[in-house]
């Protein structure tokens with residue numbers, strides 16, 4: 001199996017977390033070192049690190065850094081608990097963040113003899129398990145596709161969004177290694193440009209050609225019959241198979257249904273949220289309107305506003321298959337995803 005990317009979103013040193021500042025890619029490869037939870041929380045809020053699994057992994061290391069900073073102060077556990085709450089408040093939609101923090105809280109609740117070692121071991125395991133999950137789901141996704149294909153991917157669900165290898169890009173990497181990729185299209189994914197700035201660059205680091213398209217060109221591309229599969233990641237998948245993912249995924253799903261294109265969602269089990277029956281209950285993050293206004297009318301006219309939801313929810317019935325490291329559900333609209341539960 002090919003190794004991870006030469007470039008990784010996160011690097012744990014054992015005493016600090018180095019975070020690749022993804023706001024600066026692809027022009028600059030710049031890692032910032034963090035030694036406390038508040039810094040890691042800010043890195044998540046500001047999207048220096050982004051991507052559902054990656055922010056969960058970063059938050060887990062943030063808890064380790066918090067314990068290293070406060071232990072053995074008599075009130076260290078209260079201070080770490082406050083830092084966990086700070087990390088949990090960073091972004092609302094990706095369930096992986098809350099899943100990872102719950103894993104860390106469980107370690108603390110078990111009152112291990114050496115809490116620093118136990119917390120570090122759990123965070124490192126969350127990181128390593130995510131990479132292993134990505135390899136496994138990459139293979140499962142490629143098996144399901146089963147032959148040469150042209151794919152369109154949205155946003156960045158690659159090594160930059162995970163511990164390494166990627167979810168949607170993991171499937172693409174597995175297909176590419178099998179010689180089964182005819183073409184990879186990546187849409188730009190406005191307004192943050194995860195596709196235009198991150199995905200095409202990340203794939204190029206692994207020698208995988210990609211063709212960038214404007215978001216608005218996806219419909220015409222599908223109508224032209226050039227796409228066999230759309231492959232995307234996810235931020236939260238509810239029990240009935242509804243999927244929260246980057247804004248624009250829902251419109252791609254509607255277009256795919258119209259044009260007979262199959263839609264695959266690739267995500268680790270840590271993205272499943274079986275506590276929610278449907279996607280209606282998912283909190284959708286709305287970010288600063290200036291992320292939308294930044295490169296347009298700058299007159300500051302009070303008449304010009306912007307609405308900037310950064311995720312949407314795709315109903316399960318529009319999804320062909322949901323692929324995790326534990327298994328695949330075809331037609332999640334009929335079956336839900338409870339069978340994929342850890």
Ligand SMILES: CSC[C@H]1O[C@H](OP(=O)(O)O)[C@H](O)[C@@H]1O
Nearest residue numbers: 050051052157161233234245246
């Ligand atoms: C591998 S899941 C990545 C997932 O996260 C992205 O959102 P953001 O860049 O805002 O963190 C997007 O929804 C991707 O599909």
